[in-house]
Amino acid sequence: MRIANGTVVDPVAQTATRLDVLVEDGRIAAVEPGDQLEAEAEPYDARGCLVVPGLVDMHVHLREPGYEYKETIATGTAAAVAGGVTSVACMANTNPVNDSSAVTRFILEQAAAARLARVYPIGAVSVGLAGKQLAEFGEMRRAGIVAVSDDGMPIMDAGLMRRALEYAKLFDLLVIAHEEDTCLRCDGVMNEGLTSVRLGLRGSPAASEELMVARDVALAELTGGRLHVAHVSTARSVAMIREARARGLAVSAEATPHHLFLTEEAVAEYDGNAKMAPPLRTRADVEALRAGLADGTIEAIATDHAPHHPDEKDCEFDQAANGIVGLETALGLGLRLVAEGVLDLPTLIARMTVGPARLLGIPAGTLAVGAAADVAVIDPERRWRVAARSFKSKSRNTPFDGWDLQGKAIATFVGGALVYEDRTTAPPLRVAS
Numbered sequence: 001m002r003i004a005n006g007t008v009v010d011p012v013a014q015t016a017t018r019l020d021v022l023v024e025d026g027r028i029a030a031v032e033p034g035d036q037l038e039a040e041a042e043p044y045d046a047r048g049c050l051v052v053p054g055l056v057d058m059h060v061h062l063r064e065p066g067y068e069y070k071e072t073i074a075t076g077t078a079a080a081v082a083g084g085v086t087s088v089a090c091m092a093n094t095n096p097v098n099d100s101s102a103v104t105r106f107i108l109e110q111a112a113a114a115r116l117a118r119v120y121p122i123g124a125v126s127v128g129l130a131g132k133q134l135a136e137f138g139e140m141r142r143a144g145i146v147a148v149s150d151d152g153m154p155i156m157d158a159g160l161m162r163r164a165l166e167y168a169k170l171f172d173l174l175v176i177a178h179e180e181d182t183c184l185r186c187d188g189v190m191n192e193g194l195t196s197v198r199l200g201l202r203g204s205p206a207a208s209e210e211l212m213v214a215r216d217v218a219l220a221e222l223t224g225g226r227l228h229v230a231h232v233s234t235a236r237s238v239a240m241i242r243e244a245r246a247r248g249l250a251v252s253a254e255a256t257p258h259h260l261f262l263t264e265e266a267v268a269e270y271d272g273n274a275k276m277a278p279p280l281r282t283r284a285d286v287e288a289l290r291a292g293l294a295d296g297t298i299e300a301i302a303t304d305h306a307p308h309h310p311d312e313k314d315c316e317f318d319q320a321a322n323g324i325v326g327l328e329t330a331l332g333l334g335l336r337l338v339a340e341g342v343l344d345l346p347t348l349i350a351r352m353t354v355g356p357a358r359l360l361g362i363p364a365g366t367l368a369v370g371a372a373a374d375v376a377v378i379d380p381e382r383r384w385r386v387a388a389r390s391f392k393s394k395s396r397n398t399p400f401d402g403w404d405l406q407g408k409a410i411a412t413f414v415g416g417a418l419v420y421e422d423r424t425t426a427p428p429l430r431v432a433s
């Protein structure tokens with residue numbers, strides 16, 4: 001097969017060049033100008049499109065086992081490939097928790113059966129996410145985990161976090177931290193500030209994240225372990241991470257599309273789809289996240305795709321579950337960052353491919369010859385309106401429903417196999433903004 005006539009975006013070389021991609025036996029066999037390829041492979045016409053490595057989302061909740069009413073590995077990976085995502089790392093807060101090789105193996109078996117996106121399980125830091133006793137990192141590593149995290153549950157015991165960073169080093173595992181001091185967050189449901197006062201909702205201060213980032217940067221320095229800050233949300237956190245990296249510490253971070261686009265003002269309608277942990281912050285925080293993404297302090301865009309049943313979201317704001325789905329909107333929102341001049345196109349693609357792939361140490365995010373042929377074909381002109389009702393995900397909880405975006409994956413290949421194709425032939429929507 002030959003993906004012909006597209007503009008190949010190379011996130012490492014930072015180039016965008018008119019090239020053909022030749023695929024043989026599921027791997028990239030050549031990336032060359034079309035007239036220099038003599039192969040008679042069947043062409044897939046990507047004229048007018050961008051051809052990029054399949055996107056890598058390092059922070060996804062697939063909900064299986066245990067919460068299949070929200071999402072399954074099959075529906076979650078269908079949502080992934082519909083968004084151009086070919087590799088996902090899935091968090092351990094399932095039921096049972098992924099704190100053993102048996103659960104890790106189950107996840108990998110379900111993923112293999114679904115035959116859509118590649119799935120990389122993340123193991124729990126602590127048994128049952130209880131924050132008391134370290135899980136068996138080595139056993140899970142041999143079964144296939146690529147990182148450890150108690151995501152959803154902050155690790156409040158600094159001694160346990162220290163041991164986790166030390167233990168993870170033995171197995172070259174990234175420790176992904178959900179940074180919120182639960183004592184300080186208390187029962188806050190949105191960012192603490194004038195807006196929370198005006199809305200009469202209990203707030204969680206930026207300091208609840210920043211204290212934990214400061215603590216864990218100190219522990220990364222003490223142990224030499226690899227700390228990754230999940231869904232960073234405040235300006236001061238970004239500054240601390242930038243400073244730690246400048247000192248050569250193995251500290252990294254990801255930002256979510258929602259923290260890059262929305263502020264606490266989105267809560268004004270008391271819409272449960274604006275509720276997440278950490279919460280949406282201020283305009284100044286959004287600007288700092290964008291700057292951190294542009295200068296490389298933040299190496300990855302990750303969705304924190306968190307499906308919930310409508311009953312868990314269409315209720316009082318206080319009671320609503322935390323989190324939103326993101327796999328099917330991340331690329332369109334990312335391209336908006338390019339349109340707004342926050343990032344250039346190769347940098348955006350780097351943050352969604354090689355950045356997270358390197359952090360996890362997985363063979364993804366590249367179109368190098370010999371790599372698996374995981375490829376997304378993006379129509380950069382396609383204007384489309386987010387319609388949650390037609391998501392491949394089982395869940396609909398998104399604050400972006402009805403947003404007009406430009407740029408969409410129209411074909412997704414995993415190991416050279418076409419696993420998603422957008423056959424929309426309707427004329428493009430007329431778009432106001």
Ligand SMILES: [Zn+2]
Pocket residue numbers: 151152178230231277278
């Ligand atoms: Zn989290």
Ligand SMILES: [Zn+2]
Pocket residue numbers: 059061091151152304306
């Ligand atoms: Zn999460």
